[in-house]
Each structure stands twice: as C-alpha cells, then as structure tokens.
Amino acid sequence: MxxxxxxxxxxxxxxxxxxxxxxxxxxxxxxxxxxxxxxxxxxxxxxxxxxxxxxxxxxxxxxxxxxxxxxxxxxxxxxxxxxxxxxxxxxxxxxxxxxxxxxxxxxxxxxxxxxxxxxxxxxxxxxxxxxxxxxxxxxxxxxxxxxxxxSTLLQPNGGADGMEGAIAISSGPSPDAADTELSSEGTARKRTLGLDDAGQRSTM
The missing domain is CATH 1.20.120.1770 (Four Helix Bundle (Hemerythrin (Met), subunit A))
Structure with missing residues (x-):
C-alpha cells in the first residue's frame, strides 16, 4: 500500500x-x-x-x-x-x-x-x-x-495506543509465544474447572 x-x-x-x-x-x-x-x-x-x-x-x-x-x-x-x-x-x-x-x-x-x-x-x-x-x-x-x-504501534512518546500518526511495525511471533498461549489456555481451563466444581458444591 x-x-x-x-x-x-x-x-x-x-x-x-x-x-x-x-x-x-x-x-x-x-x-x-x-x-x-x-x-x-x-x-x-x-x-x-x-x-x-x-x-x-x-x-x-x-x-x-x-x-x-x-x-x-x-x-x-x-x-x-x-x-x-x-x-x-x-x-x-x-x-x-x-x-x-x-x-x-x-x-x-x-x-x-x-x-x-x-x-x-x-x-x-x-x-x-x-x-x-x-x-x-x-x-x-x-x-x-x-x-x-x-504489529506494534510506535509513537513519539513511546506509547502503544492507536493514535493519529502512529506507525505499525510488523513483528514475528516470539520464541515463547506458543508456550505462553498454551499456559494461558491451561490457566483458563483450570479456572473453568474450578467454577464447575464450585457450582456442583453449591447445588449439593
């Protein structure tokens, strides 16, 4: 473009x-x-x-x-x-x-x-x-x-908000991106299981 x-x-x-x-x-x-x-x-x-x-x-x-x-x-x-x-x-x-x-x-x-x-x-x-x-x-x-x-938005003040005149810089996935994604998914599953257990206890 x-x-x-x-x-x-x-x-x-x-x-x-x-x-x-x-x-x-x-x-x-x-x-x-x-x-x-x-x-x-x-x-x-x-x-x-x-x-x-x-x-x-x-x-x-x-x-x-x-x-x-x-x-x-x-x-x-x-x-x-x-x-x-x-x-x-x-x-x-x-x-x-x-x-x-x-x-x-x-x-x-x-x-x-x-x-x-x-x-x-x-x-x-x-x-x-x-x-x-x-x-x-x-x-x-x-x-x-x-x-x-x-991509990351760069600005003169070093911020990362989407403002007028910001520059988008493409960056590849970091080496730990997959591990981070897996760990976040595991944490979400644990939270879901915990909520299910709490729900079951409350209905007993």
Whole structure:
C-alpha cells in the first residue's frame, strides 16, 4: 500500500511539473508576464512543497534506512502536510478557473451568466464537494488502514495506543509465544474447572 501511495503521488508530481512547464511556455508565446497573480504564487508554492513532501516521504517511509523513532516523529507532520497541500491545491484550482473566466468571458461577460460561466461554477462546486468528501474520509477512524496482525504501534512518546500518526511495525511471533498461549489456555481451563466444581458444591 505504501508503494501504491508513493507511485500515485509520483505520477501526480510529474503531471504537475509538466503543467507548470506548459504554462510558462504559453506565457512566453503570448508575451504574458509570469508569476503576477495569487493563483500563480500559490500554485508554484504548492508544487514545490508537494515535490519536497514526496521526496522526504520516499526516503523516510518507503526506504528501510530511517530509524523507527524518526518515522514516528515525522508521521504526524507528514499526514498534516498532505492534508494541507490537498486543501491548497483545491484553493489553487478554484482561483485558477475564476481567473480564467474573467480573462476569456468578455462578450457575453461573466456577470451575465453565460453557459461557460455557469458550467465552470458548477465544476468548482463539484471540486469543493470532492475535497470535503476526501477530508471526511481521512478524518474518520473506520476508514483508516487496519493494523497488520502481530504489529506494534510506535509513537513519539513511546506509547502503544492507536493514535493519529502512529506507525505499525510488523513483528514475528516470539520464541515463547506458543508456550505462553498454551499456559494461558491451561490457566483458563483450570479456572473453568474450578467454577464447575464450585457450582456442583453449591447445588449439593
């Protein structure tokens, strides 16, 4: 699952870089100034931070080099940064489509409700609803990835509770696991027999 997560984000980062190169080339051909709008400022910033998030996540979480303590410390920051970047991308898209409408809708103008404007506004609402659904899914405990069997949750404070940003580490059965299981079963049987004897004595 980590490989799929990293692969999809890598594809998205490549597409974002290609899009930025295409925008700069388009501005050069049309002699349009670069980086003058809030849309361009936020857009370039989020792409840079997105690539940085991808590279750090690759070296810390995907490769087995980083110590588990470092992963436990970085995981909450990684999760928060991903949500922040996702929200910023949605804001950038909404600013971009609105900016484009003001540029291209001259006759009829944007404020006269042309079909292009209504369609783009509806598209913006769908994008906003999509983002809200993603945030709902991410923040619901029942949608979180289940812990693998035989795994331990590591956290920055050394606890073992299931908290946000905890790391599940798979561990094989210990050499005494079978003995412990057998002894626990034997203890349970003794307790059951003891309860049965007590019940029989009480009915005599």
């Amino acid at each position: 980590k490989s799929i997560h990293a692969g999809l984000n890598a594809v998205a980062a490549v597409l974002a870089i290609i899009s930025i190169v295409a925008v700069f080339d388009y501005h050069n051909v049309r002699s349009i100034p670069h980086m003058y709008s809030l849309h361009s400022w936020v857009g370039l910033t989020v792409v840079i931070l997105y690539v940085q998030q991808l590279i750090l996540g690759f070296f810390i979480f995907l490769l087995p080099w980083a110590p588990l303590s470092l992963r436990a410390v970085i995981m909450p920051i990684h999760v928060y940064s991903g949500l922040l970047l996702f929200a910023t991308v949605i804001a950038t898209v909404l600013m971009g489509v609105t900016e484009k409408l003001f540029f291209v809708l001259k006759n009829p103008s944007y404020h006269s409700f042309p079909p292009e404007g209504v369609f783009t506004n509806a598209l913006g609402l769908l994008i906003l609803i999509f983002g809200a659904l993603i945030f709902w899914i991410v923040t619901r405990p029942q949608w979180k990835r289940p812990t693998e069997p035989g």
